[in-house]
Amino acid sequence: MKVLLIGGNGFIGSHLADKLLAEGHYVRIFDVSYERYRIQLPNVDYRISPIQSIPDLYESMLGIDIVFHLASASVPSTSGIDVVNEVNQNLISTLSILDLAVKLKVKKFVYFSSGGAVYGIPETSPISEDHHIRPISSYGIIKSTIENYLSFYQRTYGLNTLILRPSNPYGPRQGHFLAQGVISTFLRNLKTGNSFTVYGDGTATKDYIFISDLVNICYNISIGDHTGVYNIGSGIGTSIKEIISIIEAVTDKKANVIFAESKNYDVSNFILDITKISKDQLAKPEYSLEKGISKVWNWVLETESIH
Ligand SMILES: NC(=O)c1ccc[n+]([C@@H]2O[C@H](COP(=O)([O-])OP(=O)(O)OC[C@H]3O[C@@H](n4cnc5c(N)ncnc54)[C@H](O)[C@@H]3O)[C@@H](O)[C@H]2O)c1
Structure with a gap:
């Protein structure tokens, strides 16, 4: 094609x-x-x-x-x-x-x-x-x-x-500036020693x-x-607090987290129903968050500047 x-x-x-x-x-x-x-x-x-x-x-x-x-x-x-x-x-x-x-x-x-x-x-x-x-x-x-x-x-x-x-979605090559992606932003901040800002109390789940x-x-x-x-999507909801604890386990580093008021454009809880992709026998998600986050962490470590 x-x-x-x-x-x-x-x-x-x-x-x-x-x-x-x-x-x-x-x-x-x-x-x-x-x-x-x-x-x-x-x-x-x-x-x-x-x-x-x-x-x-x-x-x-x-x-x-x-x-x-x-x-x-x-x-x-x-x-x-x-x-x-x-x-x-x-x-x-x-x-x-x-x-x-x-x-x-x-x-x-x-x-x-x-x-x-x-x-x-x-x-x-x-x-x-x-x-x-x-x-x-x-x-x-x-x-x-x-x-x-x-x-x-x-x-x-x-x-x-x-x-x-x-x-x-999250993964290597997800930018930081104007990017959609808490995982790459958190990992980049962890590498540079900066804090993370969590909007809301960290219990909101996303897919x-x-x-x-x-x-x-x-x-x-x-x-x-x-x-x-x-x-x-993965069809699984994970809270920011859970993401942070996986990040800490994968990187063996302690995160410095600051909590701020949630943002009004953001849908705080959402999990997608992925029955349709499963029913049509399209590929299934295979990566656990631990495995995926460790791939992103390796990319963050080897990439000089992430913007
Ligand atoms: N990344 C996410 O979390 C996410 C989630 C849901 C949907 N989406 C959607 O998926 C699509 C791809 O997302 P992404 O994360 O790869 O975004 P991205 O910003 O990384 O990539 C978008 C690309 O579009 C190009 N672009 C922007 N304006 C342009 C213009 N005027 N002319 C030519 N090129 C232009 C940019 O240079 C960039 O390379 C977007 O439509 C986004 O809204 C992304």
Whole structure:
């Protein structure tokens, strides 16, 4: 297959590129910048440009079978600061990408939405794909609006679409600045001797999944005939307090933790229902938190500066 990863030089995209290359696919990456932590990969066809550049996007989509859209100019913590800019950067650009995908007869369009942001405050736990969608952050509102447009493009123009809703992935190459990821931030702070700030009392549970588990599942769903919406998580809730004690055990270091008021954009408790991926016999998460965290710790130790 000929695959285009838009936003493919980020955390998830770089691991997905590794998987696609290992499985023998042709990989083209469209991103505004190169990867932060690795040099360019010899077998990737890079296109460095912003998604706002329609001619460059058009050219990058020529001859492509599957488009993965991973580019996002915001994360929950920065969303809501400049809503108009966020809509322009994420929503409007995505509509242009969808128009091109229809025009160029792309066989499948895979969108990375968010399992943590689109549902809002959960009414049931674990949260299945048909749970109500009532996002509480601008990030989540834009993700769910894009999901609605994907259904619209599927119905109106016959574009084959797949929506992935990842929970909280963690792993090597997860950045720190503007990144979504407490585990890499905590490990980096532990290495540099800085404290960690925990928002809330540390009992809120989230659903963490190691990056290679996430990528294997995404790969199997996307390359197969699947369409529609899939939650991708571990299906297990772990509190920040538990994460800290695993981190202390793995690193053999004592964490200096500061507790602060919880943040209003954050859904504090969520666990994804992963029955659908299990039922469709897609790959199962295999990494325990201990094993995954120790992989990230090794990466943090060997990486000079994580930004
Ligand atoms: N990491 C998580 O915890 C998580 C959880 C759920 C969903 N997601 C979603 O998955 C997707 C990938 O996440 P990630 O963690 O790899 O993010 P990331 O920030 O590491 O990667 C995003 C990539 O998009 C590129 N990009 C941003 N704006 C661009 C633009 N205007 N033009 C071209 N490229 C642009 C960036 O340069 C970056 O390489 C995002 O859509 C994110 O919202 C992430």
